[in-house]
Amino acid sequence: MNFTNGKELLELCSLHNKKIHEIMLEKEMKYTGVSEDLIIIKLQESLKIMKDSITVGIKQEVKSLSGLIGGEAKKIYERNIREKSVCGPLMSKAISRSMAVLEVNSAMGKIVAAPTAGSSGIIPGVFITVSEEFGFSDDELVKALLTASAIGFIITRNATVAGAEGGCQAETGSAAAMAAGAIVELMGGTPEKALDAASFTIKNTLGLVCDPIAGLVEAPCQMRNAIGSANALISAEMALAGVKSIIPFDEVVDTMYRVGKCMPMELRETAMGGLAATPTGKRIMKEILEKELS
Numbered sequence: 001m002n003f004t005n006g007k008e009l010l011e012l013c014s015l016h017n018k019k020i021h022e023i024m025l026e027k028e029m030k031y032t033g034v035s036e037d038l039i040i041i042k043l044q045e046s047l048k049i050m051k052d053s054i055t056v057g058i059k060q061e062v063k064s065l066s067g068l069i070g071g072e073a074k075k076i077y078e079r080n081i082r083e084k085s086v087c088g089p090l091m092s093k094a095i096s097r098s099m100a101v102l103e104v105n106s107a108m109g110k111i112v113a114a115p116t117a118g119s120s121g122i123i124p125g126v127f128i129t130v131s132e133e134f135g136f137s138d139d140e141l142v143k144a145l146l147t148a149s150a151i152g153f154i155i156t157r158n159a160t161v162a163g164a165e166g167g168c169q170a171e172t173g174s175a176a177a178m179a180a181g182a183i184v185e186l187m188g189g190t191p192e193k194a195l196d197a198a199s200f201t202i203k204n205t206l207g208l209v210c211d212p213i214a215g216l217v218e219a220p221c222q223m224r225n226a227i228g229s230a231n232a233l234i235s236a237e238m239a240l241a242g243v244k245s246i247i248p249f250d251e252v253v254d255t256m257y258r259v260g261k262c263m264p265m266e267l268r269e270t271a272m273g274g275l276a277a278t279p280t281g282k283r284i285m286k287e288i289l290e291k292e293l294s
Helices: 008-015 020-033 036-059 073-083 090-108 124-134 139-158 166-185 190-206 221-240 249-262 279-293
Strands: none
Touching: 008 020, 008 139, 008 190, 008 249, 020 036, 020 139, 020 166, 036 073, 036 124, 036 139, 073 090, 090 124, 090 190, 090 221, 124 139, 124 166, 124 221, 139 166, 139 190, 139 249, 166 190, 166 221, 166 249, 190 221, 190 249
């Protein structure tokens, strides 16, 4: 059950009449030698960590070590309870939960890098919110994690998920692609529709730079996880409605990689360009360094 790209994955799904999560599970068992039961247990553990990180971030005003972020997730979540949300309750919950995970990460709490720490809020925020809305079980979410893993594997093998190599498009774009494809399959969509959704999310983030203020995975990373969650939900909605990606998934992934390679190093996680290089960004970096040295 080996595959190296989206085309091969879809061929396997068609040939064996299986979902993406089933193909990915068989691949994982074959190439790691780990039993199905142990793989499921590990995924259940990851799902629990995702849920716990959301709970901590929402219920507490978690402050990052630098003080740059903290408490934003709780503000958005509570506003959704008090008032009618501009985005609607589902979207509002997803973005607040995604931001919560980033706050926990920035405070050195436990998160699941899915696929990276800088994009770790998107899959939990989307999965838990959709599960709550539609009543999916943890067993179904574990299958969704396998679907997300298959998409992440293809991106990692053929491109990159590292901001230092491909910019934020490679981090939050990939996480959103993983989330969108998994949600489509969770909602009963075909493997083809799942990859269409994944394609949409990457298209929507092409060229997004990685410019962390003071070199910390805090800002604007937290906001981009919120946008990534919205991107995933919108892309899943389009794919489930039957909207097709004009450019195939594999070509979209390759394009993302090539765009990343075109970015100057200042825009790839060095904190030397973008928002990090603004007067305010430079001032914040100076203040943080002085605080650490004092």
